[in-house]
Amino acid sequence: MIETLSDAQIQHAIFISRILIIVPFTVLVYEYLLTLRREISAFWGTPLTWASFFFYVNRYSPLFGNLPILVQYFSTTTDPNKLHLCRGLRAYHQYYALLSQVLVAVMLIMRTYALYSQNKRILAVTICITLAAFVFAVWILLTGNDSDTFSSQIAALGCPLGTSHSKFVRFDACLAGAWSGMLIFDVMIFSLTLFKALQLNARQGGLLTVLLRDGVLMVISNASNIGTYTAFTRGSATTVTNVVSSVMISRLMFNIRNPNLRLPLSSGRTTRSETAFPDITTVQPYTSTHYATNTAWSTAGSD
Structure with a gap:
């Protein structure tokens, strides 16, 4: 791939890839402080459940897990042994991206399981699709040949992902296929949420509307990651997807504990009982000055 690029084009591509790394990380830190x-x-001082445990992992692993990726893209050295370091950093990047998406998938499965009143069939379908995508992605990482040309053009520019054209086409076609599995999963979760919103005639501004909005952002982010694979930006675009997914999941947990966003209990045509449409509940009952709402997603996450 890099054989056809000039020095200026390579430097521009690496600059873009670094922007795609530092901007989402900055957004992540800003979102955390915000x-x-x-x-x-909403969470500190409450009993630890599976839901809150996964929340903390999703909340803090991106803050620290992305630090080696920053080193990968921003370190500059002429050390002749840097190739070994770069291979290690890129291997870490790939497996970290995979585990990040698995974590997001687990939390979305828990949310959908609770949304459908702990329907075992919904749980089985979502788990099967997640396992299929996970196994395929692991197979790609274990069997793929992602050796770099690492020419003198980029020898001192960190650890960019510049590969020869043949290797790029072969390996990245497989990587795109692996990410497509997660895209299928995101579309499935979004479709299930949309179906439930239509079924409950969710009012504008309610919790289901917020979940649909977040679902759209995650689908767009994942699709953009697949559609923008280039020799230098494929790793950095993955970071954008992981950060968006992490932020959306954190926002999901905050919204679930927000008493102003409740599942609609009635439609405009008929009156429904509260037992017919229970709240989306995922955590232990909790009361605070900011969030006071009955929640019980722990029944889906603590069994």
């Missing part, structure tokens, strides 16, 4: 008070109010 919502820290909400986290303290």
Whole structure:
């Protein structure tokens, strides 16, 4: 791939890839500081459940897990042994991206399971699709040949992902296929949420509307990651997807504990009972000055 690029084009591509790394990381840190008070109010001091455990992992692993990726893209050295370091950093990047998406998938499965009143068939379908995508992605990582040309043009420019054209086409076609599995999963979760929103005639501004909005952003982010694979930006575009997914999941947990966003209990045509449409509940009952709502997603996450 890099054989056809000039020095100026390579430097521009690496600059873009670095922008795609530092901007989402900056957004991630800003989002964390912006919502820290909400986290303290809604989660700190409450009993630890599976739901809150996954929330903390999703909340803090991107803040620290992306640090080696920053080193990968921004370190500059002429050390002749840097190739070994770069291979290690890129391997870490790939497996970290995979585990990040698995974490997001687990939390979305828990949310959908609770949304459908702990329907076992919904749980089985979502788990099967997640496992299929996970196994395929692991197979790609274990069997793929992602050796770099690492020419003198980029020897001192960190650890960019510049590959020869033949290797790029072969390996990245497989990587795109692996990410397509997660895209299928995102579309499935969005479709299930949309179906439930239509079924409940969800009012504008309610919790289901917020979940649909977040679902659209995650689908667009994943699709954009697949559609923008190039020799230098494929790793950085993955970081954008992971950060968006992490932020959306954190926002999901905050919204679930927000008493102003409740599942609609009635439609405009008929009156429904509260037992017919229970709240989306995922955590232990909790009361605070900012979030006071009955929640019980712990029944889906603590069994």
